[in-house]
Amino acid sequence: MIERRLFEFYFDNGTSEGVFNAVYAYRNPDGGFGHGMEPDTASPESQPLFSIMALEILDEVGYLTKEIILNDFMPYFESITTEKGGIPWMFRPKSNYPCEEHFKTVKEWAALSTTAPLLGVLEKYKIDIPWMKKAEEFVWNEFERIKDKHIFCYLCVSRWLTFLKYTKNQNKAKKTINNLKKWIMVDGIICKDKSDDGWGLYGKPHSLNYAYSSESVLYSLFTKETIESDLKEIINKQENDGRWNTWYGISEGTKLEWAGIQTLWALKILKNYDKIEA
Template sequence: MKLTKQNFEKARGFILANARMIERRLFDFHFNGGSANGVFHAVYAYRNNDGGFGYGMEPDTASPESQPLFSIMALETLDEVGYLNAELIRNDFMPYFESITTEKGGIPWMFRPKSEYPCGEHFKTVKEWAALSTTSSLLGILEKYKINIPWMKKAEQFVWAEIERIQEKHVFCHLCTPRRLQFLQHTKNRKKAAEAMSNLKNWIVADGVLFKDPSDDGWGLYGKPHSLNYAPYPDHILNPIFSKETIESDLEGLLNKQKTDGRWDTWYGISEGTKLEWAGIQTLWTLKVLKSYGSIEN
């Protein structure tokens, strides 16, 4: 079963008519051979003078204030299109991250907004302490690009301590897991990484983690993950923990989730406009997954 040409065109039309510029540029990069430079400029539209990224890089807030998570998202997006290099990371990103590092050595997930802008309720009560997901992702990227700076030593101690403390508690969050993987795949401590990777794989395949009802509106969204949330392309490090039948079943489930206007939907959004932005994000993600598994008609 594959996405038909007609349904691909519907998805394309939905993205071009409704998604943010960043998703439109990413679509152009992944499906039209577009420029990574265009993605760079779309990402940097969210950048502040302090080097952090704000302005709703995640559509649940319209606040311009810099946020650690948004800055991580910016790094990850530039990495996705091959635009990152050591010099850019050192000069454009690390001054901000070093300025928000906590005494424990990690960086927070989010800060509570200090200005009056529309935002989701969960932003108003966020815990501002250091977080595993953001810190591990940043460390993994630094290791990937062969960067060695003093900041990393205490940050790595924090990440290992958090992995031991949290263990399986974040496995249901398919947005947190790849950030932990980023660190485990690139850290120099291969012995500890192998043990942590083995544990992570066992936790993911444990009963109750994968959500197996594609008819549920939340299937594949936050807290209700399927196999493709963890293995979004065939040569992903987590792909072997899922059977071929599971992957194929979830691909079929994804295909059946497409709406008549071409979108794949979410329940996220603080307004009708941001719901469309989230749908643009989800639609692009789905198209990338389907493409990687050869599930789009030529």
């Protein structure tokens, strides 16, 4: 339903309120979001990643406000903050709902990929609360610790950039962004084999996974020829029924859910680059 509401928002004059209602259907009494918001787990309990996703979606459609962040999101995030000052990526599901194996063994320690975007959103909305001080120390320490690890995960990189764009420490941010650019262009990170079934999916990124529009911080990494070539290949990979598939999914049903997510992503990319006829 979230993807359907987002499709309406971007392509059919839908409202941000419709997106908000779809997102909040996944919200739990503790303020976190669960219930299989990402198809890899149908477990109902709140997850940090799903709660970050909810925050990002509301920001994306212009529905998020300072009041919503402070009243609806921060109590949950503060309740799961670790001693290091960050929030975990995921918790191991406590129920017997289907889930991918990697969720059953996930490390429940603080993560850069969730803490950084949360801090970025707080800075964007001019919020200043005590929680942020230790969290920011954690984020800078994590950048130094992991360096080029996970650079292949374009979802992580985009979330890091949310923080780097809005942090007050722009000197550090610029140096970190320059490092990210250097690491992304290391041979083997970008998947150049367009015939690979995993091309453009997790672990095998192409240019558009990083440069989602010409306004992207990372757009300058790629030539116009590369961008155009990858756009053409995205169009070529559309299935006859209109979808873009992934290899993700623990069942036929969740594979369809992932296809919906991937299809929305592809359509937004094509729209960003003016490849969809009005």
